[in-house]
Amino acid sequence: MRILGIDPGLNTTGYGVLEINDRKLRLVEAGIIRSKPSGTLSERIQEIYDGVTEAIDSLKPEVLALEKLYAHYDRPTTAILMGHARGVICLAAAEHGIEVEDYAATQVKKTLTGNGRAPKTQMQLAIQHELNLANLPEPADVADALAIAFCHYCVWRGQRVANQSADP
Amino acid sequence: MRILGIDPGLNTTGYGVLEINDRKLRLVEAGIIRSKPSGTLSERIQEIYDGVTEAIDSLKPEVLALEKLYAHYDRPTTAILMGHARGVICLAAAEHGIEVEDYAATQVKKTLTGNGRAPKTQMQLAIQHELNLANLPEPADVADALAIAFCHYCVWRGQRVANQSADP
Known part of the structure; x- marks a missing residue:
């Protein structure tokens, strides 16, 4: 399974894809979708939509x-x-038949660090550790996107474990 | 020139197209784009986007x-x-190279009735009068969409008159 985490922003939208394979979690790709600050709101939104569509198509x-x-x-x-x-991010997901799951910022922080009010640097360090990355994920938007994807992974894994325990 | 006015809503989005031809203003089409209240947010947004795209393509x-x-x-x-x-409405506009203009609700009301806090019924009556319609535009979302389009018409006409007066 592949999870796309997105941290939307009008200037920079962070994205990251995690893959679960054979119970192992790995980072497939992460990056930034930029939109021109000089553009109109419509143009900037279109850049975000195009970037997310491209990420979904390729990843x-x-x-x-x-x-x-x-x-x-x-x-x-x-x-x-x-x-x-x-x-427009939800639209891109709907057009590709992809389900959207959302998590409160506090839940994401708590899942990763045990602290619902963890500061940005602590979150970046936690993501680096969980995904076994050589470097700190930069900029923070990328770390945020990966943190949201990781949060979904933990919820999904928890549900799987619960379902397996419930099986006779 | 054709102006598409839109009054967005998650359940019902009103739209209306006004045409200015030979200094005359006429209503081309107006209606409602509905989205299923039972759908997810992404599905409902997609229905709005598809409806607006269809309206732009045909009108x-x-x-x-x-x-x-x-x-x-x-x-x-x-x-x-x-x-x-x-x-997603701004996205549909950007994808068709259409400019988006926005007006404060008070400006729309003031332009049509002289009163920035005009109630809905007064707005519907004013739109019926200005566009010479046989019936009151219903539901209110359609009247709101037409009112926004009419407001843009007035601003555009005002600018044209100003430009012509400025010509030597």
């Missing part, structure tokens, strides 16, 4: 993991703009 | 008019969900 994930919707009471306009980016 | 507007982004401080999650719908 063929079965599931897409995203951070759960949440309301920034302090920055409501940013949250709405992020909704635009999230909308 | 060939030169410009798309939308309500300006604004933060509902009382309903932030609704605003973020609306951002998803707005995102």
Whole structure:
């Protein structure tokens, strides 16, 4: 199974694909989709959509993991703009028949570090450790995307174990 | 020139196309794009995107008019969900090379009725009058979509008059 984790942003969208094969987890690819800050909102959204579509086409994930919707009471306009980016990412998933699973930021942090309020550097270190990477995943958007994919992996693995224990 | 006005919603998205020909304004088509309330967010967004793409393909507007982004401080999650719908509408416009113009709800209301806080029924009546329609545009989403398109028409006409006056 391949899990595509995405951390959406209007300027830089991080993505990362994890593969589970024979109970082993490995990083397939991770990177950044950039959109021109000089572009209109529509143009920037199109760049995100094209980038995500390209990633899905080439990396063929079965599931897409995203951070759960949440309301920034302090920055409501940013949250709405992020909704635009999230909308075209969900569209790309729907067009490829890929399920979207979302996880609260606190759940992602807690899964990786045991601390729902872990700082960015701790998250990057945890991802580096879990995926056995030579270097710290940079920039932070890539680490965030991998963290969300990893969170889905843990939930999926937990459900599998639960199902197997329930079998007679 | 053809103006496509859209009033996005996760359940029903209103749309309406106005045409300016020989200084006359006429309604080309208006209607509703529905998405299944039982669908996932991604499926519903895809239905909106497909509906808007179909409308653009068949009605060939030169410009798309939308309500300006604004933060509902009382309903932030609704605003973020609306951002998803707005995102795929902007994407459809970008893919067709159509410019997106947005207007604040108060500007749309003021343009049509002189009152930035006009109630829905007053807006429907004003649109019926301006477009010389036999019936009140129903449901309200259709009237809202036409009102946004009409607002863009007024701004465009105002700019044309200003440019002509400025010519030597």
